[in-house]
Amino acid sequence: MIRYKNHRSGLLLALVALFSAPLVEAGDAAVVETPIQIGVQTSIWSETLGETRPLRIYTPPSQTKSRTPAAVLYVLDGANNFFHTAAAVDFLIGTGRIPEMIVVGIPSLDRGKDLTPSKDERFLTFLTKELAPWIESRYRTAPFRIITGHSRGGLFTLHTLLNRPDAFNAYVAVSPALWWNDLATLQDMEAKLKRLPPRRFLYITDGNEAEQLTNAVAKNVAVLKRAAPATLEWHYERLPNEEHMSTPHRTIYDGLEHIFSGMQVPRDVILKRGIKGIEEHYAGLSARYGFDIPLPLGMVDWCGYYLLQQGKPDMAVDVFKRNVELNPLEVRVYGSLGTALNSAGRKDEALEALNKAYQLATAP
Secondary structure (H helix, E strand, O other), X not given: OOOOOOOHHHHHHHHHHHHOOOOOXXXXXXXXXXXXXXXXXXXXXXXXXXXXXXEEEEOOOHHHHOOOOEEEEEEEOHHHHHHHHHHHHHHHHHOOOOOOEEEEEEOOOOHHHHHOOOXXXXXXXXXXXXXXXXXXXXXXXXXXXXXXXXXXXXXXXXXXXXXXXXXXXXXXXXXXXXXXXXXXXXXXXXXXXXXXXXXXXXXXXXXOOOHHHHHHHHHHHHHHHHHOOOOEEEEEEEXXXXXXXXXXXXXXXXXXXXXXXXXXXXXXXXXXXXXXXXXXXXXXXXXXXXXXOOOOHHHHHHHHHHHHHOOOHHHHHHHHHHHHHHOOOOHHHHHHHHHHHHHOOOHHHHHHHHHHHHHHHHOO
């Protein structure tokens, strides 16, 4: 317990500064270098493909700290696209821009065989009948699957949406090679769009690329403008400063943020309704996406500080208290609560919150 007498105010301000910022260790101890881990590498045997498939998997902190289920993002060409995708997902989760999400990278062994549309659809069968159940049996997953692919992987992504729309909930197609086989994927596209199930999401991009690719994408977009049903939320973005090999990273970041564009709570809702409005907002998101989306720690924290900036410390206290209830083992939430209580003039309660942050931060 931190003890204080007449110097309470000065100590309180020091503690607020300490626990409102990331904690670092200082001193003259020898520097210890440890690896930074963003995921694991493993493999799965596929009866359908008759081979062992390597995997790269990122899991969000919620998989170890809480019971929160996570959406799953399946990344084609996982050898090239796993690391930047996992980093983007980790950042977007941390800032409350997307819900908790697991990333599964599937490195290609034979891109032509795996990603070129075919009648037997063996690779898609592997994804939906073997890999997805395997992931869902090992992790706490929400009933929301996303697939993303680049170039030929983008072709596979759109082909799957049009022919097996039940396989995934959201599709991110990066520079898709729709020119393949004389635009075969676009044949009967209007009729296939009419058969899409409810709540499907599509995000497409291309960049400063070969006309063969961009012209095919333009034809795809024209069909979507003309015939996309209300059940499909779709968006196309041209990336004029990117070429074929640089479109994936920007597309993943922007695409996920767009698909989950409602994650940010409108500022007028925060100001008028405080924590009640924030909770109602996320209840609406859960209904929209078809799975429970808990209040993200980072976004709730931001809402509380926004209320502080707007001169509403009592409303901020209510927001930060809810974050403490949802994340009782996180140092950060107690620091934020202490900051708001101090602003509201409730210094004894502020010290209590900051003492809790200290205890958590120094626990073995």
